[in-house]
Amino acid sequence: MKIHQIIFSPTGGTRRVSEILCQGMGKESVVTDLCVKAAGIQLPDIHEDDLSVIAMPVFAGRVPALAVERLRMVKPNGARCVVVAVFGNRAYDDALLEMQDVASEIGFRVIAAVAAVAEHSIIRKYGKGRPDADDEQTLRQFGADIMRKAERDDCTMPQVPGNRPYKKGGKVPHPKGRRGCNRCGACAKQCPADAIPLSDPKKVDTSKCISCMKCVSVCPKGARSIGVIMNFLATQGLKKVCAMRKENELYI
Numbered sequence: 001m002k003i004h005q006i007i008f009s010p011t012g013g014t015r016r017v018s019e020i021l022c023q024g025m026g027k028e029s030v031v032t033d034l035c036v037k038a039a040g041i042q043l044p045d046i047h048e049d050d051l052s053v054i055a056m057p058v059f060a061g062r063v064p065a066l067a068v069e070r071l072r073m074v075k076p077n078g079a080r081c082v083v084v085a086v087f088g089n090r091a092y093d094d095a096l097l098e099m100q101d102v103a104s105e106i107g108f109r110v111i112a113a114v115a116a117v118a119e120h121s122i123i124r125k126y127g128k129g130r131p132d133a134d135d136e137q138t139l140r141q142f143g144a145d146i147m148r149k150a151e152r153d154d155c156t157m158p159q160v161p162g163n164r165p166y167k168k169g170g171k172v173p174h175p176k177g178r179r180g181c182n183r184c185g186a187c188a189k190q191c192p193a194d195a196i197p198l199s200d201p202k203k204v205d206t207s208k209c210i211s212c213m214k215c216v217s218v219c220p221k222g223a224r225s226i227g228v229i230m231n232f233l234a235t236q237g238l239k240k241v242c243a244m245r246k247e248n249e250l251y252i
Contacts, residue, residue: 001150003029004044004052006074008067010035010192010212013118013131014086018055020136021084021114024143029053034070035192035214041070048078051150054103055084057121057212060170061093064210066193068102080155081108082146088120089127089242096251097162104157112146113160113251114139121213122173122226123235126242135248142250149252158251172211173226173234177202180223187215187224 003022009015015031022029032044046052056067063085083099085092092115100110116139120126131139177183181202188196195208196215216224225231 001027002047002050003027004046004050005029005031006034006044006052006054006071007031008034008056008064008070010057010214011119011121011217013121014055014057014084017086017116017118017131017139018053018084020131020139021055021082021116021143021146022053024140025051025147026144027147032074034067035212036190037192037194041073043074046075046077046079050079051147052076052079052081052108053084054081054099054108055086056095056099057118058085058087058092058095059121059211060172061091061095061167062169063095063098063102064212066210068098071102072106074106076103076107078107078109080111080150082112082114083110084114084116086116086118087246088123089117089130089246090120090238091241091246094162094164094166096160097164098166100157100160101164109155110157111149111155111252113158114142115249117246117248120238120242122211123231123238123242125235126238138248142248145250145252160251173230174204174206174209174211175213175216175224175226176204178223178225178227180221181219182221182223184220186218186220190218191215
């Protein structure tokens with residue numbers, strides 16, 4: 001059995017959750033990164049007896065459409081999988097159900113689902129430092145529990161929360177180059193949606209931008225953001241719903 005990590009992780013939180021979960025499984029894993037330029041995607045070679053961990057972030061209650069589009073490129077060959085929705089200490093709404101539906105539709109056998117917390121990708125004070133030590137212990141235990149189910153060849157699908165039709169995703173702000181931007185193009189070269197023109201990387205094509213914040217995380221000058229006013233409004237809007245610590249959840 002080979003373990004495949006199939007991840008869409010713009011700012012690193014989702015990747016970290018997936019890594020910790022796989023550590024608990026006790027086996028080496030190989031990573032397929034879907035959060036790159038389209039030309040850079042290298043699809044995994046999955047066999048029926050393999051186990052895939054599909055990990056994606058939650059943006060305004062939904063899975064990014066670009067991430068779903070790229071997941072549909074994967075050929076599961078009837079393999080088992082775990083779907084992992086990573087959210088910024090607010091809520092994951094219908095995202096986990098959406099991931100389970102898509103994975104099943106393309107041919108995976110979903111045997112477990114995980115909702116996990118990482119730092120909020122826009123307002124980093126919410127969920128700051130997560131996954132933390134307590135999360136790591138919990139996620140490793142989840143991984144061990146999932147592996148035991150896989151080794152029993154138990155392919156029952158878990159019941160996950162959510163509703164169909166899925167909740168309409170909320171609006172999210174688009175980052176762009178601000179003071180200090182020297183037009184180095186690092187953001188444009190790594191934007192998975194090709195929303196930043198290399199000729200003028202201070203700009204953003206809002207029709208393509210998915211607000212994943214990868215450009216913010218890779219900017220060497222820290223010169224890319226959603227702006228002071230939008231940051232304040234988003235912080236205030238999330239203050240109440242993010243006030244209490246949310247915990248990781250396993251459905252198996």
